[in-house]
Amino acid sequence: MTNIPTQTFDITELQELLSVFKRTMSDLYKKETSSLHCSLSHLEVMHYIAEHTNPSMKDIAGYLQITPPSVTSIIETMVELELVKRDTSSGDRRTIHIMLTPKAVKLSATLRAKKKNMLMHMLKKLSTEQKQQLSDIIKTLVK
Numbered sequence: 001m002t003n004i005p006t007q008t009f010d011i012t013e014l015q016e017l018l019s020v021f022k023r024t025m026s027d028l029y030k031k032e033t034s035s036l037h038c039s040l041s042h043l044e045v046m047h048y049i050a051e052h053t054n055p056s057m058k059d060i061a062g063y064l065q066i067t068p069p070s071v072t073s074i075i076e077t078m079v080e081l082e083l084v085k086r087d088t089s090s091g092d093r094r095t096i097h098i099m100l101t102p103k104a105v106k107l108s109a110t111l112r113a114k115k116k117n118m119l120m121h122m123l124k125k126l127s128t129e130q131k132q133q134l135s136d137i138i139k140t141l142v143k
Contacts, residue, residue, distance in 0.1 A: 028118045033111065038081065041074050046083060046100060046108045054087065054097040083107070 026040065033043060041064070048063050049055060055063075061071040075098060078084045083104040087097045100108065123131055 024122075025118065029115060032114045032118070036107070038083070039074075042078055042081075042083065043111060045074060045078065045098075046104050047112070049084065049098055049100050050105070050108045054099050057096050057098065060098065078104075 029040065029043075033040075038046075044064065045060060048060060052059065057068055057071050057075065060075075061068045064071065075084060075086070079086065082101055084098050084100055087099060088095070123134075126134065
């Protein structure tokens with residue numbers, strides 16, 4: 001009988017690989033967006049607002065897992081860049097809702113397409129079956 005070596009799972013290697021993947025995607029995204037004068041935080045906020053109609057500052061802070069004053073700083077810069085507008089709630093003047101400007105809507109769509117193309121480029125190395133397996137694994141992990 002032949003002894004087949006068993007492969008052991010290395011969690012440290014997985015952590016490193018995930019970190020490298022995240023950095024690679026982040027670096028590619030930064031390269032694609034460097035001329036926009038927006039930070040990755042600004043881009044993430046735009047995507048969140050695009051998916052959630054007129055979220056409040058509190059909603060954005062919760063999503064980003066940062067303090068409301070930090071969100072205020074990000075939003076102020078985005079207002080200056082003409083990417084978002086503030087709107088006070090009709091029911092509670094203390095609640096401020098954020099909406100994308102037409103400029104940001106267009107930019108957000110462009111960036112989503114670039115991000116999709118970057119990911120598709122990276123996934124070219126995988127077979128259709130491997131892509132489906134990766135998708136299934138990620139779905140399981142995030143549930």
